[in-house]
Amino acid sequence: MSNGLVWMLLALLFLSILPKSVVEGEFEQWCIADEQTPDEELQEAMDWACGGGGADCSKIQLNQPCYLPNTVIDHASYAFNNYYQKFKQKGGSCYFKGAAMTTELDPSHNSCHYEFVP
16 A cells, blocks of 8 residues: 555544544534632622523523532533523623633533534
C-alpha cells in the first residue's frame, strides 16, 4: 500500500470518529453553571436569568422534568443554558458574572432535556 493511500485512509478514519458537528464546522455548546461558583452567586445569576433575563425556567419548577436533582447548581445550569440558547444569536453570552461556562457535552439527563439551538 502506498504512503498516500495510507494517509488518506487514516484521514478518513479520523473524520469518521469526530462528532458530526465538528466535521460540519459547528460545535454544539451548552451553557452550565461553574461548579466552583458559590451557591449564593449562582442563585443571584439564576434569579436574573429567570426574571429580567427572559429565560424560561418553568421546567425547573416542582414536579417538572428538570426539577431533580433539586440543587442550585443544577437549576442554575438549566436556566443559564435556556437563556444562552435563546439569546446567543442576539448577543447573549454564557458569562453570568463568571458563574457559568460552556461545554460541548450535552448536560441533559433522564427526562430533563437541555435545549441546543444551532
